[in-house]
Amino acid sequence: MSFLAPLFFLGLAALAVPVLIHLTQRERKTVVEFPSLMFLRKIPYESVQRRRIRDWLLLALRLAALAMIVAAFARPFLRGSQLAAAPGGARDIVVLLDRSYSMGFGDMWTRAQRAAAQAIGDTTPADRISVVLFADGAEVALRSTPDRSRAVAEINAAAPGPGATKYGPAIKLAGSMLSESLLPKREVILVSDFQRGGWQPDDTLRLPGGTLLTPVAVAPGDGVNLALAPVTLHRQSAQGQERVGVTAGVLNRSATAVNDVGLQLEIEGRVLQTLKVSLAPNASASVAFTPVAVAAVNTHAAIRISDEPKGSSPRTVGGQLTGGGEPSGSPKADALPRDNVFYFVLSPSAPVPVMVVGQSGRSDASLYLARALDIGDAPRFESSSQAADALGAEVLAKSRLLILNDVSVPEPLAQRLTAFVEGGGGLLLAAGPRATWPGSRTAWLPASLENTIDRTRGAPAKLSAIDYGHVVFEPFRAPRSGDFAAARFYSYRGLKAAKDATVLARFDTGEPALVERTPGRGHAIVFASTLDLSWNDLPLKPVFLPFIHQLGRRLSGYKEQPAWLTVGQVLDVGAAEAAAGATLGASSGPASRTVLAPSGQRRDLAPAVAAPGAPPSATSAALELVEQGFYEVRGSGRDAGPVIVAAANVSLAESNLDRMDPKELVAAVSGSGNAGSIGGQDVLPDEAQELAQTYWWYLLFAGILLLIAETVLAQRYSRAAS
């Protein structure tokens, strides 16, 4: 028997503690007042100090418990046991098993499991095995155990997922696990198809020194591999109806030409159209489906490769056969079916309703503004005009952006506007000569309106000190992306920015020109001049149109939502809800949300914690897409908000089965140093032997049991004595 930390035996001095307690503490716990110690002092000292130990069993229990605890801390082990010493030393093995969806090619996964199980079977009882499953992320399935059957069971229970291969995280995880290893040899067994796309050379990616990386390459075997590329959507309006044209791309990743591959366009699970395409080896083709009308939001759509043509009259789109040989493959034999479907979401385009409020009888004042808003489709602004005095609550409810173009705002309207913005709407106030704002609500406005500053004499004012980091000006950031300094301002209103407001642009005199504030869930911006030619010539400048569009996007909270995402990406649920119109009408975001995953699994989505000081609208939730298919996010409660549907597709890059030479990867990540045993040991080091035996745990457990027994016994004695 040896001990890893024999110094802990100094703790045996603690054995004196119970004896001292028996001999001293028990007697001292009560104090008896006595008239005089005159005679007691005359009694020889020894006879006073010598005390009788009455409860020998208690004392023995305490001593034994302490001795066991001390022995446990000393970490006992049997040196040179049969657990040690496979030839060359015991190994700490990390099995990295690639479970990206490309491993589902043919019977590749079965062979990979078999290869991993065989690698585990070759280990000795002294080896410790960890199992890590990886795709674009790595996950420890089993951590450092000598139990080989458990490791094999974990591998057999695993299945390829929808993720793409990334070797970096897996190797980094294996390295960190092995860096803590105490065994003399460290080894990583990497079972993968070694796709080139999964490897990005990284100088910082290194396994610990002396670690042996053993690649186990699983060949993909024969088979056709077709993959669908992301679709392209074209929206067109005809006779007031919007139709969406879908163009799908298909790739033949194999060296075999395929013919008459059926591509189906599915809407809500129903096949609407089927087109056929033929593909040469390693070629691609695209097919355009007939535009379809999309009536409902969040329409589930998919392109699927099918060998069974469906639909009324399939058309054949000729692929380019360049190989010259006869097509011998068939989509039926596609060995990798995961990339044979592409999901996306179709929704009718939702124009952003913009209400331009001007002085009655001065429609020319909004001419440039209205023209600018009518152009463009991302988003499409649907502008309408209204006089200030006719602006009712129902008009506000239908708008997401309100532009006050040089109007006088009475108190009741200001009150409605305040509620509108705080509920998520946007407000742009262009301050011309007629613009007023109630004095009682000045604090709410981003900037209070001051006197008019006349620059008709002398040099006109120019915009300078623009905050290009802000969303509004971000597109103009790059050189030659728009020159605001070309616009001349002959008059403008002085602005006094509120404390919590942000000045986005200033005139060359340093006075604020554009000030933003975020009250509640919406945005409000004050522009110090007009949006027509009365005070400036900005509407004549090329930057006017993108500037108005950027203001419109910012103030309306418009965010373009992609029709599809890739597995591994994160869906910003809050942004998606905002884009779907959740910000209007609801006083706050839904209290809780439920996610319905493609697999049918339902779970609650916890809202993310808002950053301190962030506006309420910043409170959102993130959903990581880990499955292929459609995710649905529904709010619960009275203000449930819109349903969010997100399509998740597998990464197209993963369908490319081009292989890399495993040696390249081994050379890149193997650390310097000998791959053999550390220090040439042929037996386990003491630490490893102790770790394998873990006698300390039994000793500690026995010590604690003895202490419990001692406590029970002492209580019984105490009761009996009293």
Added chain:
Amino acid sequence: MATRSEIPGARFVDPAVLARIGNLDLVAKSVVDGLINGTHRSPFFGASVDFAEHRGYVAGDDIRRVDWRVYARTDKYYIKEFEADSNANFSVLLDISKSMAFGAKISKLDYGKTLAACLSYLANNQRDRVGLVTFDEDIVNHIPPSAKHLDVVLHTLDKVQAVRPGRLGPPLRKLAEFFGRRGILVVISDFYEEPDEIFDAVGPIRHRGNDVVLFHVLDPAEIDFSFVEPSSFEDLETGDQIPIVPDALAKQYQALIGAHIETLAQRASQQNVDYMLLNTGMPLDYALFRFLSMRERLASRR
């Protein structure tokens, strides 16, 4: 309240019951009256009218003490002498050091106060002058003997408390100056001093012709040392503590305290000092009875 004793016909009162009465006057009266009625004779101080002898008249003698009957018969002047003075000075010296506060049922101080009250009452009944001295390491109260001081004595006894550590020597040596006139001095103490020191302190008083009586008051626990649990024992006067396992040293303690008592008794006998050990567990009137019996026995021998 009353307990049967080994003495036939006598009923003694439990000291703890007496202590609860509180009124020392009443206590002393009930104890002493009961005792005198039981014995019919008080042998304590002798009868002041008892004739002792005749002696020849010498110049300076008070002619009122001339026995004229003898002169009529013998034509010579004889002075009639009596056994004792009828009005003796009777003083109680009560130790009120902190060690006297010890006691389970009744403290030694309460026991001593009751004893002092009883003796003072008894003496006052015999028309002796009664006085009181309380002391610890110094004299605390000093009431000179007087025929009218019984109330003061009882009141003072009622008020005294044991608060300070005590020493026998210094106060008694100081008191020797006050007791020049022969009298009876009763010292009530637990005598936690070496016998030499005790009798060095008592000696000067005794040598001035005073009749000294030592009452050694101890609690039963101090004699039997009947403690069981190992504990820290704290000296009431000094506050010192020592850990004690009573089982282990009870016998040694009993031997030591027994030897101390024996030594005190022997030295008292040698110096013509009356000594009596009083166990506070013993009824007070029983203790008084035993003591008066002893006095009577010794007086007849003297």
